[in-house]
Amino acid sequence: MKNPFGDMSNILKQAKAMQDQMAKIQEQAATKIATGTAGGGSVTVTANGAMQIMSVVIDPEVGKSGDVEILQDLVLAASNDALRKAKDLMEQDMKALTGGMKMPGLF
Template sequence: MKNPFGNMANIMKQAQAMQQQMAKVQEEAANKTATGSAGGGTVTVTANGAMQLVGVSINPEAVKADDVEMLQDLILAASNEALRKAHDMMAEEMKAVTGGMNMPGLL
């Protein structure tokens, strides 16, 4: 008769290894970036894999236009695009670690 706990120990080892890999991916996340832009490149925003905005670039011509509302909209659109791309990038990284299993709460 096989030891029923032997298989459980193997599963626990695999889970621990996956957890370590996920921790490594999350640790490295701050070094990976994604960029979003709006207004044909008028505003460019960069976000990292930790979902933090790390850069904003605004074409000086947009500031001269004296249309603050439009500039605000462009910044929001570019920020949301950068964060979406960063999220998608990290989801792909996590998928590689989890073998494609859906793990709620990871991202």
């Protein structure tokens, strides 16, 4: 009869290895960059894989119109675009870790 605790030990080792890999991926996330744009490139937002906005660049011509609401909408759209792209980058890395299997709580 096979020892059930031997299997459990192997499962725990695999879980620990996966946890270590996830930590490494999350650590590397800050080095991955995604750029979002809006308004034909008049607003550009850069985010990292840790879902942090790193920079916002606004073409000075956009501000000349004086329409603050349009500028706000462009910044919002570019930010969402950058964060979506950053999330996609992280999902690709996680798929490599999980073999494509969807895991609850991971992106």
